[in-house]
Each structure stands twice: as structure tokens, then as C-alpha cells.
Amino acid sequence: MKYEVVIGLEIHLELLTRSKLFCGCSTAFGLGPNTNCCPVCLGLPGSLPVFNRKAIELAVTAALALKSEVQINSRFDRKNYFYPDLPKAYQVSQYDQPLARGGCLEIELDKSRRKVSLERIHLEEEAGKLVHAGESIIGANYSLVDYNRAGIPLLEIVTAPNLYSGHEARLFLEELHSVLLYCSVSDCKMEEGSLRCDANISLRPAGSPTLGTRTEVKNMNSFRSVEMALEFEAKRQESILTAGGSIIQETFHWDEEKKHTFPLRSKEESSDYRYFPEPDLLPLVLESSYVEKLAERLPMLPQEHRLKLLDQYQLKVKEAVLLTRNRELGDFFETAAVSYSDYRNLINWVQGDLLYQLRESGRDLKKIDPRLFAELLIMVDDGKISRPVAKELLAEMVQTGADPGEMVENRHLGLISSRESLMPVIEQVILGNPDAVDNYRQGKKKALAFLVGKVMAVTGGRADPAELNRLLKEKLK
Secondary structure (H helix, E strand, C coil), X not given: CCEXXXXXXXXXXXXXXXXXCCCCCECCCCCCCCCCCCHHHHCCCCCCCCCCXXXXXXXXXHHHHCCCEECCEECCEEEECCCCCCCCCEEEECCCCXXXXXXXXXXXXXXXXXXXXXXXXXXXXXCCEEEECCCCCCCCCCEEEECCCCCCEEEEXXXXXXXXXXXXXXXXXXXXXXXXHHHCCCCCCHHHCCEEEEEEEEEEECCCCCCCCCEEEEEECCHHHHHHHHHHHHXXXXXXXXXXXCCCCEEEEEECCCCEEEEEEECCCHHHHCCEECCXXXXXXXXXXXXXXXXXXXXXXXXXXXXXXXXXXXXXXHHHHHHXXXXXXXXXXXXXXXXXXXXXXHHHHHHHHHHHHHHXXXXXXXXXXXXXXXXXXXXXXXXXXXXXXXXXXXXXXXXXXXXXXXXXXXXXXXXXXXXXXXXXXXXXXXXXXXXXXXXXXXCCCHXXXXXXXXXXXXXXXXXXXXHHHHHHHHHCX
């Protein structure tokens, strides 16, 4: 029997506020354990929560960007469960009256686009963080609890079960990541836990309208991990069903190192959480004018921005996707394009040499002024420096943000194009490589490129390529 994979995602997003959802404690990442805590986020007796207006603004902005219907009236509830990272033994969340309902997000498939429907978006408070004595919860001798994260504003985005592979889930998350960054509602750093994803996955006979028994997969800490974990879980379920077995509703932990899932516990149902209205908070009532004002302030979103890049700069689809998946890179490209109009050459440098240098150095774009980057390319085009020299200068710009014009002037890195300077080097290379000279005279064109490379090496990449080729051919006649 052929089976169809069905996936629904639950995305948890830490909102970009300076204080927590119901108290004034800092949301800063990386501080000492249990230093950003107070009676409210620790749930001590007598403490009372107060709404963070900025969190509500960011949550509504995200909902509007995802075409969700913002609810004028919503309510907070207590979600009751016992776990060490939950100091109050309940989480303030939203259940039957969420902040927003519905919505959708389009994803780019190989040759088409498809809308992925959302079920709901709601606000809740973060739990604390368990620090395990070992690489993961599996096999840890003990765990410690850090409550710094407890109470940070968290937005939960729940998709409908209409993703059909681990690859589609990854595409959805990458697109969602772009939208959220464009709206500046979160920093979306998966490595710091500010964007996390759990997935419900089931298999059903192909064409059947009835969903199969689902399992939940957790601990997927990158887009790649999401795809790999879901593909693994789909194969695991298929092998059980093919052998005549049945799927048990469980929660699984993805082990990144071993590349497979482990069962953690049975999967809870909503009734297990014993939801009831939060008695310490009034219902959240939004004015229509407030929502309309936030809608008017929405920025250009990735899909619209891609169309602009394709039209204004004649980019390829993959290039436009690259620049919108990384908003900082897209802004860098467009700022550089103001000073440098050869857009094809610009995007080639950006997606090639620039990204290479950023990856190799571990730096980000903040060091480099895009206008200086454009100046570097103009110097290459004008014949003032060679491409190899430009690459060396770019590496230093990524490290220090230095001005390429000043480096060229101070270090005398301009092109060597005079006959008097080049000819002695050419003669030296010809004398030192007689085999290559013979090969060239026998009609082997690659030999000329070899000799050019030798001259470039001697001159530190500063020889004018056009003049060098002309003089070499002249000398080799």
C-alpha cells in the first residue's frame, strides 16, 4: 500500500521585546543562570501579572503579515502541567479564544507555489530551560533549571495539517523566517532558541481523507534538522504500517548526532492540560483602529520584495530568494546597487566572493559599508586593480571594514600595465618554464594561461590582464 505523509507544525517564536510578557525582567540572552527572574515570572504567592503592550503589538503585526484574522476579543488561560522548567506548574497561554485565527503563507515548490494554511496564532509565556548533564536529555545523569527564559513573550503559530514532506516543512519554515525578520517581530535565532519548531506527523493511505495516528517530534534546532527528522519519522512509521503494525501516539526526541528519533513520553491531549481562564488577567480587547494602524505600518514582505528584485535588477529567481531569505544581505545589495549599476556583476560578487568571505571569517555584514563594496567593484571595472587584488581587499574589508581606495593608495596595489614593468617579469617566467613555452608554440592554448598565472603570481596579481596577454603573445612569437 502507498502512504501519504501529513505534517502540521507548531512554531514557537520569542518576540523581540526588552522585558517579559507579564513583568519587567530583562529578556537578554546569555546572562548568568537565574539572574533575570522576579516573583512574577517565578510564580511566587501574591505576585500579579501586567500586560507588556509591546508584545501585543509585535504579535498582532506578525498575525497581520501572515494574513490571519486578528480577534478583537481574546483571552488568556492557564495550561496546567507539571514539568521542572515551569515554576508555577501552569503556563499562561491562550486556548479557545486566541489572538488570531486562520491565515496562510505561500511556499515556492519546484515549479509552482502553494498556500499553506494556518489554524491559529496565540500569545503565551515561555517556560524555563533545562540544562542537561550531557549532550542531550537522553542519558543525562541530571538536569539543572535556568528560569531566565521563563515569562519571555512567546508567539505560537500553528499550521493546518497540509504539509506533505519534510522538505515542504523546511521550505515553509524558511519562508516564515523571512516574513518574521522583515516585520522585525523576532530575531529568529534558532541557535539561541528564539525560533523553535515541533511537528505532528502521520501517514495515511494515499488518497484517504482520514488522518492517521500522529506522533510529535521535538528538538529540531535547524531547518535542515526539521527536514531530516521528519523524513526519518515518515520512514519509521511507514515500515511499521507496512509490516502490519500500528502507530502509537507519542512524543519523540530528534537526536542530531545519531540522526534518528527516540520516544520520550505519550502524547498529551488538550484535556490533559485542564485549561481554564486566567483569573489574574482581564480579557484582551483590541480597538479596530489599533489593528488598522498596525496593518498600515506593515513593511514590504518577502514575496513582494522578490518581485521588485526580479523586475528592477533583472535577477534570477534563486538570486531573489537568496536576498529575501537574508534581509540584511538584500538591503546590502540594494544599497550597493545605488552606486553600482552592473547588477549582474554585483549579484555575482555578493553570492560568490562576499558570502564565501563571510562564511570563512565567521563575520557578518555589519563591518562592511555597501558603498565601499561598490567602490571596490568600480576599481576593478576601471582597471585600477585586478580581480585577485580585489579578493584580497574584500577579505580585509570583511575583517576590519577598511576603505578599499585607501588600501590601494597606501599599499601601491594598482595594476601594473607599463611595458617597462611587465616585460622583465615576462622574460623571467618564459626562461623558467621552457616546456610551457614549447606547448604554446605547438598550439596548446592552455599553456598561455599557465604562463599568465605565473606572471600574476610574481606580481601579486597586479599585472594588467589585457596588457599581460598582449605582451606575452608578442614575446612568444
